[in-house]
Amino acid sequence: DTEVTQTPKHLVMGMTNKKSLKCEQHMGHRAMYWYKQKAKKPPELMFVYSYEKLSINESVPSRFSPECPNSSLLNLHLHALQPEDSALYLCASSQEVQVSYEQYFGPGTRLTVT
Amino acid sequence: AQSVTQLGSHVSVSEGALVLLRCNYSSSVPPYLFWYVQYPNQGLQLLLKYTSAATLVKGINGFEAEFKKSETSFHLTKPSAHMSDAAEYFCAVSRTGGFKTIFGAGTRLFVKA
Numbered sequence: 001d002t003e004v005t006q007t008p009k010h011l012v013m014g015m016t017n018k019k020s021l022k023c024e025q026h027m028g029h030r031a032m033y034w035y036k037q038k039a040k041k042p043p044e045l046m047f048v049y050s051y052e053k054l055s056i057n058e059s060v061p062s063r064f065s066p067e068c069p070n071s072s073l074l075n076l077h078l079h080a081l082q083p084e085d086s087a088l089y090l091c092a093s094s095q096e097v098q099v100s101y102e103q104y105f106g107p108g109t110r111l112t113v114t
Numbered sequence: 115a116q117s118v119t120q121l122g123s124h125v126s127v128s129e130g131a132l133v134l135l136r137c138n139y140s141s142s143v144p145p146y147l148f149w150y151v152q153y154p155n156q157g158l159q160l161l162l163k164y165t166s167a168a169t170l171v172k173g174i175n176g177f178e179a180e181f182k183k184s185e186t187s188f189h190l191t192k193p194s195a196h197m198s199d200a201a202e203y204f205c206a207v208s209r210t211g212g213f214k215t216i217f218g219a220g221t222r223l224f225v226k227a
Contacts (some may be wrong), residue, residue, distance in 0.1 A: 042204055042217035090157050099208030099215055100146050102163055103158030
């Protein structure tokens with residue numbers, strides 16, 4: 001199984017809502033990532049988890065809160081978002097955090113903030 | 115610091131023609147190089163990667179790329195384009211000892227019938 005799954009596929013939320021994005025992989029990978037991708041742009045790294053511990057936070061605003069409950073799951077909690085946060089949010093995983101390993105991406109969650 | 119430049123935000127080819135997508139990188143140490151493809155409304159999928167084992171790397175779907183250190187390039191090619199190849203292609207680079215993969219701006223490939 002080389003699949004990374006993400007739920008929901010689409011999410012519309014108001015600026016005062018709290019919601020969560022979920023990501024799951026069963027490849028035994030020990031590194032997991034959150035990316036933000038705006039239209040016609042490359043993915044931008046947000047967070048990296050290695051062995052369930054946050055290892056990289058790319059200066060992401062605190063309205064985005066990641067969580068890694070176990071080695072297979074990654075969540076992104078959203079609160080008080082802004083319209084400019086509307087984007088495709090991609091989850092990825094790799095065998096280890098070292099950059100020689102390729103990343104496996106999920107299909108993404110299309111987020112719209114109204 | 116490493117960086118990657120993809121020449122041409124859009125490339126259009128006819129079905130059956132050669133596909134050439136250009137990627138140049140900069141890195142102060144030997145790099146790892148990747149090509150990913152993204153179909154509409156999907157995540158990224160690895161096409162191939164270079165990790166210094168061989169300069170000509172073969173990937174999935176008939177794509178290959180050649181690492182040329184003297185030209186700091188890692189161009190992606192496919193001998194004969196198929197309609198299903200229409201997608202966004204990202205070149206990416208990372209460096210030995212680093213923890214971050216840097217993506218290029220992407221090249222949109224159009225395939226004409």
